[in-house]
Amino acid sequence: MSSVYRADHVGSFLRPTELLETRKAGAGNVREIEDRHILRVLNRQKEIGLDAFTDGEFRRTNFMSDFTDAVEGFDFGDAVQRKWNEEKKEGAGAAVSSINGIVTSALKQRQPLTGREVPFMREHAPGPIKITLPSATQFPAISFKYGITDKVYRDPYAMLEAVTAIMAEDIRGLATSGISYLQIDAPRYSYYLDPKWTAWMEKELRVDPAEMLAASLKADNACFAAARHPDVTLAIHLCRGNNRSHWYAEGGYDAIAERFFHELAVDRFLLEYDDERSGNFEPLRLMPQGKTVVLGLVSSKRPELERKGDLLRRIDEAAKHLPLEQLAVSPQCGFASTMEGNLLTEDQQWAKLQLVADVAREVWG
Template identity: 60%
Template sequence: MIPAYRADHVGSLLRPRELLAARWRGVPAEELSAIEDRYVLRLLAQQQMLGLDVFTDGELRRSNFMSNFTDAVEGLDLDGAVSRRWDASKRDSRVPVSNVTGVVVSKLHQRRGLTTNELPFLIQRSPGPFKITLPSATQFPAIAYKRGVSDAAYASHSELLWDIVSIVKAEVAALAQAGVPYIQIDAPRYSYYIDEKWRGWMQSEMGVDPEAALDEAIAADNACLDAGRRDGVTLAIHLCRGNNRSHWYAEGGYDAIAEKLFSSLNADRFLLEYDDERSGSFDPLRFVPHGKFVVLGLVTSKTPTLESVETLRARVDEASRYVPLEHLALSPQCGFASTMEGNILTEEQQWAKLERVVQTARQIWG
């Protein structure tokens, strides 16, 4: 039986100033690890106090949500990163240093496990069920493949994708084997398929057909999800439209991909962004198969404005017209710190939003 985890959250949390300062100073690894341990314990205690149903380490040991991959493999040139400065939110579009992914310059070689520096501490110290997040393999071909450079190692985006799948798939299997109760794949690139601007970019810049690429993306994520299939393990996928420094890069409802996506992805839980009008209506949820959970990302992690319990309850009620209430849960739409610089709100405002998630979930589901 899949746990409900009614009061959920996507994973990343704002970094304390001391930790950010230590990273920027480049303190020795042992000293940095001790600082991380101290603040992870504080985060775990705060999550427990609020009553969240699942715990994370806030991704405090990462520079961004996918750096556990880029830190664990060789073959990426961080100095030659592909420019990704288009920002539909019309704000400052400079990319933080911590968001640099790098360019593939040689065959990828894995040096260590992706979560080697995270998992043991959570196993020992988490006060309850915890989740480990991993970036989708589909995240990298669009942003790390540079024509004239990467094609010396990989003939196509697809060839690179499936090499990355082998790495992520092995990590998911290892996490499941270790007894991790909740494994979440973060997959922002599905937003490309719902936004006409990005569909055009895929055709012109990547030279791929969006529909064929969508089919391949689903197959790639399924290969990774299926590797973790075992009793007691919840497998989830999080879909968003951009979150870096309170920015966003894609818009549109799930309508264009909902039938294929929800019926084909082998996840137990879909964590979906529904915090503003860019996300569209709940109507696409009619394609979610019976028995699967939908985590409604109704609380925004981008701005300090605190949603009311009444508004959240009304929206959950609306969504229950498409997915039974017993198969719904609540969360913020994304993490609070996709990069270590974090979104533009305070830690106090972050905790208030997570407390609101818990308050609302308890009123709805008990």
């Protein structure tokens, strides 16, 4: 039976300078520093009043490195290039990490995906444990390169099947490990919202977008089926890119809402809604009963703190399309999808999370 988490967050937090510098230097005490700062952010989440607890993804270099660290077959020396857009002028010139390795050999899992995270969280989390994983659909778009990957997997569909098989088998065990909340991060669905990216799929990935959408839904559902457990809430998060306060896609949910909402076997959809790039709330009318939409109204990209009154007004607008009991609130994405993090301070991050918790209490009690 899924739980209701009204004050939610996507998972990653800004890394402290000490951790970034230690990791960059290759020092041997990284685990000790990770542990200390994870305990600190667990305590902050409790103080703020958030409903589920993550380790901030502090043990990862980016939101999907738990997979690429655990699975052989990726080469990070030859990434697929992608154009990012600055969130605002102050962000121009900020370095944007390359986080996508190319698959150059058969994928083979060598260690549990979250084996470094779950045991510590089971021992120290002060409440429900939330674990995030990248969607299997993330990898064909960024890790398949013609002339290289197709020597191993004939096309992006075959690679998607291979990633899904590894992911689903790992998730099967994760669901019984003591976690309460599993979230799959699936930014590639944003390609179907933005005409320039559907065109890119046809030209560069050489797939039919409609066929790839069907294959993507099937892949994620295979993972959710493996994760389905009476004590675990299942969620999917969709954003339009989040790297050093940059983004790459735009467009409302209209193009995929009906299939996305109805076909995915999840309890919660964490949806980006922090500005006009996300469209309006009208697609929420297509959400079936029994599923929750977490409104990502607070920006993790911009340092300015939103006004509570504005968030309350926007929740009221969303409630015109979906009953209030099917809604929750969160930031629109993580604060550090890559370990370098977005262009704001830790104090600004915690102020935004406090606002999320305060709004949730005011709206839902």
